[in-house]
Amino acid sequence: MSSKEDIKKLLKRSGYSSTAIEYFLEKVNVGKIEDPDAYFVYTGPCGDTMEIFLTIVPGSKEIKDAKFQAIGCAGAFAAGSAITEMIKGKTVEQAEKIEEEDVIDWLGAIPNQKIHCVCLAKKTLKFALNEYKAG
Numbered sequence: 001m002s003s004k005e006d007i008k009k010l011l012k013r014s015g016y017s018s019t020a021i022e023y024f025l026e027k028v029n030v031g032k033i034e035d036p037d038a039y040f041v042y043t044g045p046c047g048d049t050m051e052i053f054l055t056i057v058p059g060s061k062e063i064k065d066a067k068f069q070a071i072g073c074a075g076a077f078a079a080g081s082a083i084t085e086m087i088k089g090k091t092v093e094q095a096e097k098i099e100e101e102d103v104i105d106w107l108g109a110i111p112n113q114k115i116h117c118v119c120l121a122k123k124t125l126k127f128a129l130n131e132y133k134a135g
């Protein structure tokens with residue numbers, strides 16, 4: 001069984017930034033929100049699944065809280081943590097404008113083969129926001 005330090009070294013060598021590694025290991029924003037105002041579960045083409053839960057302030061449409069769960073790789077967890085961190089305090093309209101490149105910039109670096117994991121997070125968020133808007 002590898003220690004946390006071994007995992008960190010391995011991920012670093014694969015091309016993950018320190019932020020991405022920290023998000024993955026610390027499980028930032030991993031969890032559930034009971035009775036969320038917006039929710040979606042989505043399985044991407046790679047077969048991995050993400051769920052996003054949002055608490056949204058009525059009226060201002062500010063995203064007060066965001067959590068996610070995933071059955072997926074380190075890239076999915078890093079992207080899920082990043083996107084949920086990025087949208088807290090933003091409005092639904094602002095969150096909708098977040099693109100894959102913004103998530104990658106926020107993380108600093110992610111292996112090229114893991115860019116589709118960022119798409120999984122972005123699509124799950126987009127679908128959750130669409131559901132919210134559809135009421």
Ligand code: FES
Pocket residue numbers: 044046047048072073074075076114116117120
């Ligand atoms: Fe599927 Fe990363 S390999 S989300």
